[in-house]
Ligand SMILES: Nc1ncnc2c1ncn2[C@@H]1O[C@H](COP(=O)(O)OP(=O)(O)O)[C@@H](O)[C@H]1O
Ligand SMILES: Nc1ncnc2c1ncn2[C@@H]1O[C@H](COP(=O)(O)OP(=O)(O)O)[C@@H](O)[C@H]1O
């Protein structure tokens with residue numbers, strides 16, 4: 001059994017119009033996705049903005065009303081509130097947001113911000129609590145004088161680390177990290193990513209790592225799902241996705257990562273334009289008649305792609321030959 | 325580096341902001357040239373002074389709150405001597421600007437067509453029909469699929485990527501010689517980013533413009549720039565061609581930045597973290613090297629007191645000579661304090 005099993009999850013937002021505010025249509029933000037997160041691993045969820053990543057993340061923490069499908073945590077469906085309470089789910093599962101300034105209460109001091117989840121779940125004495133907060137600050141590399149400061153007195157990277165400290169306060173099993181480093185400079189990004197890996201090693205935390213940056217995802221994630229307009233178009237190991245991508249949407253995302261080897265930029269650009277051409281011209285091969293992604297089919301024990309079975313198998317074997 | 329094709333020549337430019345009644349340098353003694361037909365990238369962490377340099381060139385500072393010195397020679401005119409009315413002749417016409425946030429740069433109440441023709445009203449004498457044709461041509465040039473439709477739309481009806489294309493269309497409407505793009509793709513998806521960078525490159529070729537591309541994203545630089553200036557704490561610490569900067573980086577700051585980037589071959593390792601932070605303006609060291617505190621293992625006597633630029637190869641300049649012996653702690657032969 002995996003730590004988290006997401007089965008055919010759908011989250012549709014109603015669109016209300018007219019005088020009676022009637023529901024006339026819906027935004028299918030998440031439209032039937034299935035994947036598992038193993039204990040202690042970092043699972044990457046990747047896609048362009050609007051593809052439904054944040055909605056998926058919020059559903060997993062229980063912040064979003066699910067339209068249908070299930071999310072099993074240790075085998076129990078946590079889309080039901082009663083089950084979340086029974087499991088202490090809100091203690092086990094935490095979230096880190098992209099924009100740490102708006103997610104930290106500006107009027108509270110760092111001590112209170114980090115202690116808040118502790119107060120909700122653990123009954124510590126004042127001294128025990130302070131010790132714990134200091135330990136947490138130390139884990140993310142901040143000095144004790146941070147205790148009495150307010151969020152605006154920190155840089156973006158420091159605030160993001162405070163967000164990490166707060167998220168790990170209750171010794172969670174799973175952290176949903178929604179674009180945790182997207183707003184940060186390279187070196188600060190490196191610092192936050194290193195911290196996330198460090199606390200994973202030390203405490204065995206699992207991450208659902210949401211990002212549009214495939215360079216960062218390659219660095220962080222063992223398994224990856226590619227999301228496109230509410231559906232998954234490809235899932236696989238890091239190796240499957242980066243070295244053997246099958247869906248044109250995945251290839252297009254990969255081709256758009258800037259090439260850091262200047263000697264190859266012309267070649268890289270040519271191959272990116274070639275992929276873009278296929279993406280524009282062969283929509284009917286990669287998407288169904290409604291322009292939506294096909295259901296996933298398995299092409300190897302670890303690798304699935306959203307294509308009609310025959311095409312998927314054919315592509316997989318071609319790529320296999322290229323690799324050999 | 326002073327050749328005839330340098331049409332923008334920034335000489336010893338410093339810009340200081342007034343904070344609590346005192347002036348502090350945000351950029352110090354910048355020397356930089358831009359040629360026609362090139363994309364010059366300026367890269368560095370946030371707070372290093374990249375945007376201040378851009379707004380200094382554009383003349384966007386309030387003289388009572390800033391102190392600017394030096395010379396910015398643009399096609400024979402020293403921009404820093406211009407009054408506001410004269411500056412307006414350059415802004416929009418000869419110098420176009422593209423900012424990070426396209427929504428704030430567009431008027432929410434005006435149709436796209438009107439916003440683009442507005443710049444032309446100011447700087448050219450075209451008839452109504454000529455302007456209309458030019459708007460459609462510009463939208464097509466920046467890769468908008470249905471120019472006629474987009475021309476009639478309002479900003480909120482467009483996606484982030486389309487808005488940024490419109491901003492570029494406005495910036496190039498009068499065929500400026502210089503385009504300054506400050507983090508033009510930072511808020512966009514990678515797929516859109518790649519397209520926008522393609523558009524910028526195509527425009528630069530077509531108009532023989534010079535582009536200053538400001539970004540903190542080394543990937544964008546590696547993929548787009550002809551030349552690169554690396555900025556740290558208000559100073560340029562290294563400049564050269566993209567090949568020189570990425571293949572043979574010399575300054576400790578350049579090398580540190582490159583090291584902190586996630587790479588294919590460091591999937592399972594920790595990333596390199598540059599110790600400390602970019603200093604705030606009030607805390608800027610007045611003597612000694614500004615980057616020294618961030619490589620604490622280098623002993624004090626190994627730093628130069630006032631490092632200056634040195635040419636290490638034609639067109640490749642590095643601040644200070646210490647790059648010759650600089651090593652990271654895990655490199656062979658490194659000096660640790
Ligand atoms: N509360 C909401 N009401 C209506 N539509 C929403 C809401 N939240 C998100 N959406 C829509 O759902 C889609 C997916 O959004 P999101 O999950 O935020 O995507 P991502 O995080 O991948 O950018 C988008 O089209 C978005 O506009
Ligand atoms: N108007 C201003 N008044 C005071 N300080 C400023 C002002 N604008 C920028 N600064 C400061 O100048 C430094 C450089 O800022 P900026 O040019 O925006 O850097 P970058 O674009 O590289 O991130 C920063 O320390 C910033 O806080």
Ligand code: SF4
Nearest residue numbers: 613616627628644646
């Ligand atoms: S003086 Fe030289 S070694 Fe010291 S920080 Fe500056 S560039 Fe580096």
Ligand SMILES: [Mg+2]
Nearest residue numbers: 053054055178
């Ligand atoms: Mg999101």
Ligand SMILES: [Mg+2]
Nearest residue numbers: 374375376506
């Ligand atoms: Mg800036």
